[in-house]
Each structure stands twice: as C-alpha cells, then as structure tokens.
Amino acid sequence: EDAHLAAKLLGITLTHRGKANGNPIPMAGVPYHSAEGYLARLVKAGRTVAICEQVGEVTGKGPVERKVVRILTPGTLTDDALLTSYQSSNLVALCIHQNQIGFALLDLSAGIFKVQQQDYKPEQLPIELARLMPSEILIDEDLVDPNIIEQIKKHLDCPVTKRPNVDFNLNNAQKTLCDQFSVSTLSGFGLDPLPLAKAAAAALIHYAKET
Numbered sequence: 001e002d003a004h005l006a007a008k009l010l011g012i013t014l015t016h017r018g019k020a021n022g023n024p025i026p027m028a029g030v031p032y033h034s035a036e037g038y039l040a041r042l043v044k045a046g047r048t049v050a051i052c053e054q055v056g057e058v059t060g061k062g063p064v065e066r067k068v069v070r071i072l073t074p075g076t077l078t079d080d081a082l083l084t085s086y087q088s089s090n091l092v093a094l095c096i097h098q099n100q101i102g103f104a105l106l107d108l109s110a111g112i113f114k115v116q117q118q119d120y121k122p123e124q125l126p127i128e129l130a131r132l133m134p135s136e137i138l139i140d141e142d143l144v145d146p147n148i149i150e151q152i153k154k155h156l157d158c159p160v161t162k163r164p165n166v167d168f169n170l171n172n173a174q175k176t177l178c179d180q181f182s183v184s185t186l187s188g189f190g191l192d193p194l195p196l197a198k199a200a201a202a203a204l205i206h207y208a209k210e211t
C-alpha cells in the first residue's frame with residue numbers, strides 16, 4: 001500500500017520484487033542523493049514519513065535488521081533543506097473543554113512557543129486557527145467532536161493528527177511543562193490561569209519528543 005501511495009504522490013515508477021503468498025511485492029524508490037526533495041514533497045502533501053536505517057550486519061541469510069531513526073511530520077520540520085524560505089513549520093494543538101479553548105503553537109525551526117486561551121466559539125475556530133498558520137494540528141482523539149475535524153479540514157489545508165487523551169491531561173500538563181523548561185513553577189510564564197493552554201502545550205511537547 002505504501003509503495004502504491006508513494007508512486008502516486010511522487011510520480012515515480014511502481015515496480016515489483018519477489019512474491020508474498022503468490023502475489024508480487026510492490027516497491028517504489030528514489031535515488032538516495034535526491035531523497036530530500038522527495039521527502040519535502042511527501043511532507044508537503046500532509047504525509048508522515050518514517051526514515052529507517054540498516055542497523056544489522058549483512059549475513060546473506062534473511063532480511064537485514066532496520067530501525068526507525070527519524071520521523072518527519074508537517075508540523076515538526078526543522079531541516080532547511082525541507083523548508084522553503086517563506087515557510088514556517090507551525091505545529092498547533094488545541095484543547096476544548098466546555099466553553100473554553102486552549103491553543104498552543106510550536107515552531108521548532110525558529111524556536112517559537114506560544115499559548116493562548118479564550119472563549120470557545122465553534123464558528124470562529126477556522127478563523128482562529130488560520131491566524132496561527134498551522135502546518136499540522138493536534139487534537140485529543142477522545143474529546144473532539146467529529147464535526148470539528150470536518151470543519152477544520154474544510155477550511156484549512158493541513159493534516160489533523162489525533163493524539164491520545166493522556167497527552168492533553170490537565171493534571172499532568174503542569175509537570176510536563178515544568179520538566180521541559182527545568183523549572184519548579186510556571187508562574188513566571190503567566191500560565192497559571194490557563195489550564196487548557198497548558199494542556200495543549202503539553203500535547204505539543206509529547207508529540208515533538210516522539211518525532
């Protein structure tokens with residue numbers, strides 16, 4: 001399936017090598033020296049790319065061991081080779097609870113980290129998100145209404161990634177942020193009255209560490 005998708009998105013030839021259960025195994029590849037350009041195109045298309053490298057010795061018996069060494073997503077790019085001069089890589093998370101919404105933005109390439117919390121007005125959500133110019137949006141997989149996801153995708157051309165509820169946990173957010181910034185309190189950041197913004201920020205940190 002991945003080979004078919006890559007061939008379609010990148011306009012490269014789909015080939016086959018060997019068989020599995022009597023069916024040809026599809027393959028699609030690009031030259032190593034031009035990989036960055038193709039990686040940029042995949043990420044621009046909203047795809048997450050896992051980069052694997054060989055870690056085992058070639059013995060001639062069975063497949064060589066490989067390990068995922070890097071994951072590229074639209075919101076966590078830092079490489080200049082994968083970013084255009086006018087492009088930022090804004091990873092945005094949102095946390096909604098009752099009539100309030102918290103936003104957090106992280107641009108790893110520029111070292112920018114912002115948060116805000118405000119009244120939640122569903123009809124204003126696409127406008128608020130558009131102002132943040134997100135490359136990727138993180139949402140709580142358990143708490144977000146499917147209509148919200150449809151609304152975001154309708155107005156914004158960026159992937160929406162569902163994340164575990166534990167990443168947005170209000171009780172754990174304080175510790176996650178304090179550990180990240182090596183502080184004992186967040187008072188100096190002005191975050192104490194913004195629990196949903198803290199939860200969104202914690203979700204960003206969890207995701208950035210994974211990728």
